Amino acid sequence: MVAAVDWPGLPAQLRSEPLRDALWLSLTTSTAAMLVCLLLGLPLAWLLARVDFAGRGALRALVTVPLVLPPVVAGVALRTAFGRTGVLGAPLEELTGFSFPFTVWGVVLAHVFVSLPFVVIAVEGALRSANPEYDAAAATLGASRWTGFRRVTVPLALPGILAGMVLGWARSLGEFGATITFNGNYPGRTQTMPTLIYVTRQADQDAALALSLVMLVVSVAILVMLRDRWLVTP
Amino acid sequence: MVAAVDWPGLPAQLRSEPLRDALWLSLTTSTAAMLVCLLLGLPLAWLLARVDFAGRGALRALVTVPLVLPPVVAGVALRTAFGRTGVLGAPLEELTGFSFPFTVWGVVLAHVFVSLPFVVIAVEGALRSANPEYDAAAATLGASRWTGFRRVTVPLALPGILAGMVLGWARSLGEFGATITFNGNYPGRTQTMPTLIYVTRQADQDAALALSLVMLVVSVAILVMLRDRWLVTP
Amino acid sequence: STGTGAGDADTLTVLAAASLTDVYAELATEFEAEHPGVDVELSFGSSTELAEQAADGAPGDVLATADPISMRVATDADATATEPVVFGTNSMVLVVPAGNPAGIAGLDDLAGSTWVRCADEVPCGRVALALVEQNGLSSEPASLEQDVRSALEKVTSGEADAGLVYATDAASAGDAVEVVPVPGAGRAATSYLLAVLDGAQAPGLAQDWVDLVLSEAGRTVLTDAGFGAP
Amino acid sequence: MSFDVRLTVPGRLEAGLTAADGDVVAVIGPNGAGKSTLVRALAGLVQADGHARLDGVNLLRVPARDRHVGLVFQDQMLFPHLTARDNVAFGPRARGVPRAEADAAAVAWLDRLGVAELAGRRPRQLSGGQAQRVAIARALAADPRLLLLDEPMAGLDVGVATSLRLELSAHLAEFTGVTLLVTHDAIDALTIASHVLVVDEGRVAQFGTPLEVSQQPATDHVARLVGLNVLRRGDLLRAFSPTAVTVDVQEPHGSARNRWPGRVAAVSPHGGTLRLVVRTTDGPELIADVTPAAATELGLTPGRAVWLSVKESSVRSYAAAPA
């Protein structure tokens, strides 16, 4: 794969606007999606791991759904819900004039949809591995659920949470089917790296490979950087 | 999405041979891939979490690669490596006459390729959350690394490992791009559910949705069953 | 019927562009009726993908692509045993969702609306681009779709107000879309090619398949689905 | 303030006690008696039925976080990811004290417990006794209304234990809340406490002042703890001090009606005397204190066959607590 790349042509490609746009869009939307996943996923995972309530099995099954949907079907599901004529999308557009498809927000939404289960399941696993007695200790010291969660549960489960974040981010970055089905493909707006690579490949194999390589290098570099900073807890 | 399904036609579809073949293929290859991922991923995760060796950073980066590859590119990467003219595929075929692409084994290989990082990262996170002092206790009792790993490390990190297995299995089940690129789309041999859904969608959108729903129900049912059996540790 | 080559396997494997799903399925039934004991295995995918797989030695007897460029990938790799033949064409049309909610009456109305077409790099995109340029259309689409099916779906689902798709897609969508006439649409067309593959396990059956597609019966099936004559 | 407890943890504990402002209740009993269970039920970590009324409020109905108890866990449970200071500051901060103030208070507490210089360390970098002191600081710093100390002295060296005992007595003397102190140490039970609760097999065997309990121990365990021999005869308990026991190597001919043959099981120094543990042939284990001179003379080493006797006048008889 590395050998197949058109090395002399690479610098020119790197300067090409579609590549820069797509790379930037991919990185920002994946990061945004990861943050949203964390915001939604952490409490959800905590609920699933620590609180014993009636609908727990059902909620867990629900969270798992996007995991087993083929990406394209995920896109269709998203459209049914958030499309312009969708169950939630239609009222939303009526009220605010805003609609998700064909926008950056749509890309983030698609990423969140496919990545959230990864985050939730990985984090739930981590929370279950951590000793719940510490939560109890925090409670006897007067910590509210939120304080205990923030200052004890999360730090103790941190390695697992970070793993979940990496998984979510990477899943978003590589995601293709749901994004293109829900948002289509427009350079600078909804054209992420995988989409760019896909369409480029239809015309020019080698160019697509070069693009893949760029994406690979950038994302692995970011992951390695993150790992060295945060993920290797002392 | 549920509303859009052609309910009266469903029973007939359920009995159709392509559906049964594809569903069976998807379930078996995903399960096989998950087992392979476990076999490869557990030691790998353990190595990354517990052993301090020189190439650790590099190995971790390498494991992460398939995670950030768009699925189609993953398929191309696989072809470059294991294709009939691939770096490893060509010698393999010469020696044994066996080649991966366009076979069930190729499907499993593609699934393993895309799912392995999920398993490794989730399991590494779980191992890091578990207290390494217990490993030390096992060692003082004369347990070999392997015994300690099997009887102490793994049981203690079980929730995280199970989460990793679920993630890997589900990722394989939904995987489409790498599989179709590397293995094509041969009914009964390499046509998994996502591929069948893709093809069906070319002709009949509603039939595709019905297939998706079948897949969804079956896989969520399996996950829920597994959870109730194993994943909710007392 | 035509003679079956001795030593041929009893399965014919056809690699075909996804847009041929319906017609090839119909032709396969006919083929199996004519060749008792023979199974037709259809493997659909994107033209480029299939051509590449064929070049990589994917099992298959015939390859049908939706454009000449993809077919060239296979011929360049010496993966074909016979000269590719054109067996049909497909032209671009403008479709709107049933009821035409955005009131699109022609290409000029696309400005300001949410419309889609295929990306420049994919076969259907090249055709669409030609049509757009012919008509001097300057309005930008909301999305450049990965394949024509996705473009059609954006319209049938109501996400897009209009889309440029093949005539065959418009036909298969039935009542879900309405076709808006576009000047010069017929000229913006692509041709479908068919060739027997070098690695065919059943070269005789493969040739029979080519013959069937090119036959009068084949012609009828294609025309019914909206394909044009070669 | 008043504290009135009657609670049940099904299958493990059924206990009641009352205490007033400033009381220190020592909880003693054998391993597995239910001491930790009682403490944890009061803290809200174990589900319990019944009531535990503190100033009229039934704690058992209040979530753990709002009970305002200070708990030293038997196994410490220091937060592994926080420094000693942050562990101690956790309680105050959870109750809304500003960071700087909470930190200062934490350091002050660590200082009182003699581990201020370890403020920046994580629990895993502390020795067992150091960690124990941080755990005590953490419980006290939370400014609780109910202080629950589960074996706070375990693992502390004599010097630290003594000064901690002093520190704790001083603190408890000022403390207006109620304290429960689980201990296996007679000194803690008899010197710091105002009341002693004896738990045995999940039930209260005795509840009274240290004097009552030490003079009329209701169970064998308490007798051992306070260093008395206790025998049961029908409904009566008969207690006598190890100093009242005479040790002979032959069967004694004296007037003592209470005599037992046995073997020396252990010898250990005890104050200025030597304490023998004797396994009687068909009775209980008894303890006897002898002078070092006598021990040498009689050759009282483990394994030696001996006769123990005690004069009836040295035996105090009292009614056994109803079981």
Added chain:
Amino acid sequence: MSFDVRLTVPGRLEAGLTAADGDVVAVIGPNGAGKSTLVRALAGLVQADGHARLDGVNLLRVPARDRHVGLVFQDQMLFPHLTARDNVAFGPRARGVPRAEADAAAVAWLDRLGVAELAGRRPRQLSGGQAQRVAIARALAADPRLLLLDEPMAGLDVGVATSLRLELSAHLAEFTGVTLLVTHDAIDALTIASHVLVVDEGRVAQFGTPLEVSQQPATDHVARLVGLNVLRRGDLLRAFSPTAVTVDVQEPHGSARNRWPGRVAAVSPHGGTLRLVVRTTDGPELIADVTPAAATELGLTPGRAVWLSVKESSVRSYAAAPA
């Protein structure tokens, strides 16, 4: 068999000791002295330089799993996912004993420690003392050549502690390997051990027989542990028993040249006497034993100002161990 240790854990410990077949070495010292560090270094859980030769083999060069030590952790570290029986059977099974046999051995060990009926429980379902006993059983069941016990008696009730002490002495008497027993309890150190290693601030302060150590304690800590007062004068240590201390409420006029003003900090029963801890005004804390009668007469309650004195003839002087 011989055991010869000289090891360094940088920044935490520098220690040496020698022992022979069947020796029991008590390791004592204040909290944070380095006792657990020594034990963990020998077990291979802490990196150490130097050597620890057991029968000529340097353990420090052998991986932990092959050292054949039996270790009771200060914080137990029972495997939380295994039952008590499986915890105890873990060592034998790791060394290749068949399952049924290992299980039987495990139950036998649990029985010797009085917790056989808890064999099927998980650690979290055990009380602190019960868990401690399972931990001891686990260490002994592994059939070690070197037995490392880090505060095995902590958290045990008096009854259990006594019988465990007996059980342990009996076991250790038969045991041909070397035992290191970390303890804060003088009784363990002086009755079970054949040698006592005193650790202080990461160094060996004293190493000798229990008699040597108890009669000439080299550190304040040991003095307290064995119940002596120890003062340093130049290079000399001066030890005297608490029974030799006279307590007055006014400045004594007698011949005693050693006298200190101070205040009573604590009073506790000790054998037949009462033990006072007195904080001297400008000196160390001293202990004095008085009769209950005297205590009542003089009103010796905490806070009382007193004078302590000791006759020179009651003071034993000896050279301090080189620091």
